[in-house]
Amino acid sequence: MDSVAHRLSAVGAGAALELRGVTRLFGALAALTDVTITVRPGERRAVLGSNGAGKTTLFNCITGDFPLSSGTIRFFGEDITHFPPYERIRRGLRRTYQISALFPGLTVQDNVYLACRGVSRGRFSLLRPGQNDALMHAAENLVQAVHLTNVRDQRVAELAHGQQRQLEIALALAGAPRFVLFDEPAAGLSPAERLELIEILTSLPAHIGYIIIEHDMDVALRVVESVTMMHNGRIFKEGLPQEIQSDPEVQELYLGGGHE
Amino acid sequence: MSLTHDARVPVRTASGVQRPALRGWPEIDNPAAWIVAIVLLIMPLIANGFFLIEIFATTLILGTIALSLMFLAGYGGMVSLMQLTVAGFAAYMVAVFGTSDNANISLGWPWWLAVPMALALATAFGSLGGALAVRTEGIYTIMITLAIGAAFYYFTNQNWAIFNGHTGINNVGTPRFWGVNWRADIPFYYIVLGVAALCYFAVEYISRAPFGLALQGVRDNPRRMAALGFNVNAHRVAAYAFASFVAALAGVLQVWNYRQISPGSVSVGACIDILIIAIVGGITRPIGPYIGALIFVLLRTFALDFLVKIGLDGNRFRLLIGLGFLAIVFWSSDGVIGLWQRWRERLSTPRSSGGRGHG
Numbered sequence: 080m081d082s083v084a085h086r087l088s089a090v091g092a093g094a095a096l097e098l099r100g101v102t103r104l105f106g107a108l109a110a111l112t113d114v115t116i117t118v119r120p121g122e123r124r125a126v127l128g129s130n131g132a133g134k135t136t137l138f139n140c141i142t143g144d145f146p147l148s149s150g151t152i153r154f155f156g157e158d159i160t161h162f163p164p165y166e167r168i169r170r171g172l173r174r175t176y177q178i179s180a181l182f183p184g185l186t187v188q189d190n191v192y193l194a195c196r197g198v199s200r201g202r203f204s205l206l207r208p209g210q211n212d213a214l215m216h217a218a219e220n221l222v223q224a225v226h227l228t229n230v231r232d233q234r235v236a237e238l239a240h241g242q243q244r245q246l247e248i249a250l251a252l253a254g255a256p257r258f259v260l261f262d263e264p265a266a267g268l269s270p271a272e273r274l275e276l277i278e279i280l281t282s283l284p285a286h287i288g289y290i291i292i293e294h295d296m297d298v299a300l301r302v303v304e305s306v307t308m309m310h311n312g313r314i315f316k317e318g319l320p321q322e323i324q325s326d327p328e329v330q331e332l333y334l335g336g337g338h339e
Numbered sequence: 340m341s342l343t344h345d346a347r348v349p350v351r352t353a354s355g356v357q358r359p360a361l362r363g364w365p366e367i368d369n370p371a372a373w374i375v376a377i378v379l380l381i382m383p384l385i386a387n388g389f390f391l392i393e394i395f396a397t398t399l400i401l402g403t404i405a406l407s408l409m410f411l412a413g414y415g416g417m418v419s420l421m422q423l424t425v426a427g428f429a430a431y432m433v434a435v436f437g438t439s440d441n442a443n444i445s446l447g448w449p450w451w452l453a454v455p456m457a458l459a460l461a462t463a464f465g466s467l468g469g470a471l472a473v474r475t476e477g478i479y480t481i482m483i484t485l486a487i488g489a490a491f492y493y494f495t496n497q498n499w500a501i502f503n504g505h506t507g508i509n510n511v512g513t514p515r516f517w518g519v520n521w522r523a524d525i526p527f528y529y530i531v532l533g534v535a536a537l538c539y540f541a542v543e544y545i546s547r548a549p550f551g552l553a554l555q556g557v558r559d560n561p562r563r564m565a566a567l568g569f570n571v572n573a574h575r576v577a578a579y580a581f582a583s584f585v586a587a588l589a590g591v592l593q594v595w596n597y598r599q600i601s602p603g604s605v606s607v608g609a610c611i612d613i614l615i616i617a618i619v620g621g622i623t624r625p626i627g628p629y630i631g632a633l634i635f636v637l638l639r640t641f642a643l644d645f646l647v648k649i650g651l652d653g654n655r656f657r658l659l660i661g662l663g664f665l666a667i668v669f670w671s672s673d674g675v676i677g678l679w680q681r682w683r684e685r686l687s688t689p690r691s692s693g694g695r696g697h698g
Contacts, residue, residue, distance in 0.1 A: 165567075173566075180563040184558070189552055194567045197567035202550070205544075205548050206549075207547050
């Protein structure tokens, strides 16, 4: 298959994320079949496809939540196929969840602090963070960056939906991320919040690549440089956003066929 | 502005809003806590030997065992029914390594060797049980830990080489040094108070330290914790290790208190009593188990007289405890401290729920 990554980067230099023949079976059902994707460092890509196309399963396989039935995954050259999720995260992989996966019993600040702590040393520390704790300050800045400073000390259970979605993103940006998987970050956001989301995504440092699952084409195509279409657990088409958008097969399949 | 912040990059300080994570510790501006602390410290002046040991020392010992359950259940979401078993294991080990009537079993080590040995073995025992239990969640954790507790109970009943069967081990030696018999009522009360205070403050402190915060994260959403770089199972096992150490400390005090240990002290019923104590008191904060233990001990001690007075069998004190337990879980899922908190909030209505975390 004519890989977008090869067309975008002249030499096939070290890929950020490299999936080879990734297959995931649930019993007799093949959620993913022979998925091969290569993403450059810093590349931003959308994964499109109808419900059940295997997009979220793909994310769960990349993060290690689901073991693969076959295939390999490399992250910046390293074979991470058999790594537990936390080892992948410590190497710079991050993800967000379609349905916010936060810690409702803790404050916003503590949520972000945990995210910062998870990718640094001292996870088992029995000493409370002091006034000048670097991670505490890093967490504060991250809270500020996603515009949640005014609710910093509130329990997450008390936040509005849009705020929870912003916190969801903050958790994925803690530490030094190298590659992020965004699973429908715009789900349930108002038009104004969507604009804010687009601004956050486009202002990420250039070295941070990501894959974004997004049903809203307007959001997806404004924040990515390449697109992978999935259908029934397979890669259906890869290309530049305008190619995909104007592709008649894609329009037939995705935009025509029960798009929500 | 950049959205990512490497932990190593020093950054500017934030605005001066008080942060729960950085507030002073221990909280010294709580008058109720001061009153309780002073009353506990001068208790030997107020209470006679019976109250000092049978009520207050017993409350503090049971409360500390229940505190270890509160730590696991309240912060970690793991309901372990084997906390009393871990305490009982430590108690047996004190008897086995220390001195007792039974010279065939007891090795006769001095207390300052026997106690660290007992603590280490009981912590290892509890961590091992925890390592089995963390592979499961919810009701299955309860089942596995209950099975460990039941297995230990029947094992002590049937093993004569180490645990001396259903007779147990009697007349266990208690520490004497600096010319003081530390099992005499007043010194023993202070030892128990000291250990209980240590455990209480340790749990309170750790709840806001990275380890404790991460444990609460594991409780709320283990999958997300893994996606943040935490090894969730290692965290859970570490929590079991810490809780086991707390329970083991209480177990040492328990065997010194009764000077004997037998299978009856580690029965399944006694394991469940610890759960009842923790739930009745409340498992959202470390003070809960001690309140629950006080209620339990008072009922156990005085319900008998009360029941006889109203013409019932005095041994039915568990009926009262059971009714109380039902009432608590029916009206307040977070125990007596939950009732107390809501009552206080009602008194100061305009100040609605703030950003209060656990601990």
